[in-house]
Amino acid sequence: MDDTVRLLVNGTPVSVPAGTMVSTAVAMAGSSLFRRSVSGEPRGPLCGMGICFECRVTINGRAHCRSCQMACETGMEVRTDA
Amino acid sequence: MPDRACDVAVIGAGPAGLAAACRAAESGARVAMVDDNPNPGGQIWRAAAGTSPREAARWLHAVKASNVEWIAGARVFAAPAPNRIALETLDGGCELEYRSLILATGARERFLPFPGWTLPNVMGAGGLQALAKSGLPIEGRKIIIAGSGPLLLAVAKFMRSHGADLRLIAEQAPQAKLLAFGLHLAGHPGKLVQALGLRTVLLGIPYLTSCWPISAQGSEKLESVTLRRGRKTWTEPCNYLACAFGLIPNVEIAVLLGCRMSVSGVAVDEYQQTSVPGVYSAGEATGIGGLDLALAEGEIAGYAAAGRSDRARERFRGRESYRRFADALEQAFSLREELKSLPQDDTLVCRCEDVTLGRVRACSGWREAKLHTRCGMGPCQGRVCGGALEFLTGWRVGSVRPPVFPARIENLARRAGT
Numbered sequence: 001m002d003d004t005v006r007l008l009v010n011g012t013p014v015s016v017p018a019g020t021m022v023s024t025a026v027a028m029a030g031s032s033l034f035r036r037s038v039s040g041e042p043r044g045p046l047c048g049m050g051i052c053f054e055c056r057v058t059i060n061g062r063a064h065c066r067s068c069q070m071a072c073e074t075g076m077e078v079r080t081d082a
Numbered sequence: 083m084p085d086r087a088c089d090v091a092v093i094g095a096g097p098a099g100l101a102a103a104c105r106a107a108e109s110g111a112r113v114a115m116v117d118d119n120p121n122p123g124g125q126i127w128r129a130a131a132g133t134s135p136r137e138a139a140r141w142l143h144a145v146k147a148s149n150v151e152w153i154a155g156a157r158v159f160a161a162p163a164p165n166r167i168a169l170e171t172l173d174g175g176c177e178l179e180y181r182s183l184i185l186a187t188g189a190r191e192r193f194l195p196f197p198g199w200t201l202p203n204v205m206g207a208g209g210l211q212a213l214a215k216s217g218l219p220i221e222g223r224k225i226i227i228a229g230s231g232p233l234l235l236a237v238a239k240f241m242r243s244h245g246a247d248l249r250l251i252a253e254q255a256p257q258a259k260l261l262a263f264g265l266h267l268a269g270h271p272g273k274l275v276q277a278l279g280l281r282t283v284l285l286g287i288p289y290l291t292s293c294w295p296i297s298a299q300g301s302e303k304l305e306s307v308t309l310r311r312g313r314k315t316w317t318e319p320c321n322y323l324a325c326a327f328g329l330i331p332n333v334e335i336a337v338l339l340g341c342r343m344s345v346s347g348v349a350v351d352e353y354q355q356t357s358v359p360g361v362y363s364a365g366e367a368t369g370i371g372g373l374d375l376a377l378a379e380g381e382i383a384g385y386a387a388a389g390r391s392d393r394a395r396e397r398f399r400g401r402e403s404y405r406r407f408a409d410a411l412e413q414a415f416s417l418r419e420e421l422k423s424l425p426q427d428d429t430l431v432c433r434c435e436d437v438t439l440g441r442v443r444a445c446s447g448w449r450e451a452k453l454h455t456r457c458g459m460g461p462c463q464g465r466v467c468g469g470a471l472e473f474l475t476g477w478r479v480g481s482v483r484p485p486v487f488p489a490r491i492e493n494l495a496r497r498a499g500t
Contacts, residue, residue: 021216028219032202032303039436042302044202046433046466048212049125050118050157051190051332053461053488054433064461064488068212069155070172071120 007076022067022078023048023055034067036081084166084179088114088151090387091167091180093158093335096124097373098365099186100141101380102387106184107148109388114151114178116169122152124188125208126373128215141377153178158335159493160484165360167335168493175493182360182387185336185348186380189366191233191326192469194417195431195439196424198298203322207237210324214244221245224320226307228252228295229327231415232372237324238284249318251284252293252309254327255415260291263414296424298323327417330469331367337482344369353394354383362387371408378404422474431474432467434460439474448477461488 003018009029016025023045026034033042034055045055050069058079059065067078090106092099095117103115115122122145127138145152153169156176160168166179191206198204205213207227214220225246227234230253238251253260293311298304308317331347342349342357346369354362364383365376378401385394425431427440435456445451448471451458457471458464458479463486468479485494 017217019216021213024213024216024218027213028217034202037200037433037436041200041430041436042202043200043433044303045205045213046193046209047190047206048209049190051462051465052433056461068216069118069120 005072005074007072007074007078009078010080016072018072020072022057022059022065022070022072022076025072026055026057026067026078026080031080033082034080085176086114086151086153087179088112089180090114090182090184090384091116091178092184092186092384093117093167094124094186094188094365094367095119095122095152096126096186096188096365096376097138097141098188098367098376098380098383099124099184100145101377102184102186102362102364102384103150104141104144104148105381105384105390105393106182106388107145107150107384109385109390109393111182111388112151113148114153114180115145116153116156116158116178118155118157120155122154125212128212157487159487159489161335161339170487170489170493175489175496182362183339184354184380184383184387185341185356185361185363185367186365186376186383187332187335187363187367189329189331189370190465190469192328192330192473193325193466194229194327194421194424194470194473195429196295196297197426197429198300198304199325200430200433201298201300201304202302203300203304204298205322205324207233207324207326209326210322211237211240214240220322222247223322224249225322225324226250226252226295226309226318226320228293228307228309228323228325230254230417231326231328232411233326233329235284235289238287241324242284242287248287249320250288250290250309252295252311253289253291254294254418254421255291256418257291259414259416263410294421294424295323295325327421327473328415329366329370330472331369332465333367334463334465334482334486336361336363336367338484338486346370352398353386353391354379355386360387369408370412371404372411375401375404375408417473425474431470432457432460432464434458434462434466437467442471443475448479451477463487 046052089111092115107113156169336348348363362383364379382394437457
């Protein structure tokens with residue numbers, strides 16, 4: 001079994017070990033900004049356990065996914081705010 | 083109609099939930115265990131590339147070996163009927179019917195606002211550890227750990243052993259209190275070894291007591307942290323600030339179900355039963371007490387929920403000694419008054435709705451703040467700002483209404499249609 005998962009973060013291919021959370025893949029892709037707050041501030045993960053919603057991103061077109069609670073899957077398309 | 087049914091439903095698969103599920107199942111109950119995470123273990127036993135501690139492996143194996151139904155990646159968002167909870171999963175939802183319910187919902191970190199705390203790469207101590215455990219490369223990264231509690235040391239140990247450039251640990255508690263706590267540790271050999279083991283690993287890293295961050299700086303992400311200790315104020319460049327001021331219990335589902343609260347968390351009787359018959363609670367949700375207490379409470383709740391109160395009683399004595407340890411812990415790491423002046427009027431306190439402390443302070447209470455400023459009305463539903471404001475203003479989040487977690491419209495509609 002292949003234990004590497006390949007996904008896209010903002011269009012850039014990223015390879016991570018199976019079981020890696022999406023939040024980690026986003027950070028490994030070089031992005032510390034996950035979303036913009038209601039007043040436009042840059043934000044990234046805070047709690048790492050699905051409570052704070054600061055790490056939310058768009059996954060396969062579905063908005064507001066908590067990236068720290070979801071494992072990466074091959075072919076996933078992840079988008080952060082710019 | 084419920085989609086699934088069981089005798090005992092356990093919410094949360096951390097130590098307390100695992101112990102509860104295990105004991106209930108071995109007592110002959112049909113058990114379902116639900117957790118928001120993809121894997122069991124909770125925050126403390128979150129797998130770091132297959133290196134779970136031996137105790138974790140033992141419980142995880144025991145649950146796997148019993149016929150506990152494991153419902154992963156599911157969060158409770160409502161209690162639509164008596165003895166029934168509604169769950170949302172990644173690709174849908176379901177309703178679970180139970181005869182007894184055990185709430186082992188754990189705790190979250192308490193964050194206190196200070197200028198710059200919303201910058202990317204300022205995280206919780208457990209928050210950064212969770213990311214690192216999931217594979218975030220931290221080797222050579224400059225990390226400052228700050229806040230309060232034994233979690234800071236555990237996180238420091240993890241960061242150090244993974245090659246992080248750990249600059250310092252800032253603990254707000256004064257040294258005198260920690261020394262008194264150290265004496266208490268002597269009465270708990272297991273804890274003492276744990277503490278000594280940490281000391282070796284942390285050799286050479288400054289552990290500064292009576293020290294805390296007063297601001298974080300950076301343009302689009304964290305670049306430096308300014309700390310204060312006594313009259314001294316200085317700035318340290320760093321990549322990550324891992325910062326949390328103790329833990330607060332997750333009580334939202336218990337409140338939704340109408341369970342009475344104590345000063346420390348969900349109120350329970352000697353069998354871990356809440357004020358609502360058939361609903362039990364165990365672990366950090368009943369008050370912060372650490373791993374050993376969580377396991378003891380979980381076992382008692384599991385036995386009691388499955389009708390084996392005789393077996394539950396055998397665990398009472400163990401639980402008592404762990405509770406004394408928890409009390410000492412709370413004494414040692416209580417938050418100092420000076421931290422209340424960390425945030426300025428223009429510091430954001432509600433990160434979901436970007437509400438400043440100044441606007442919140444103009445309100446008379448939590449309810450007015452929600453109505454007038456939208457503080458606590460965002461997706462976290464006050465789970466972050468509520469803990470901060472409880473310390474800063476003394477307000478306690480009162481009511482909880484469904485959905486207790488943001489839920490997708492199709493799941494809410496599905497309920498409305500039944």
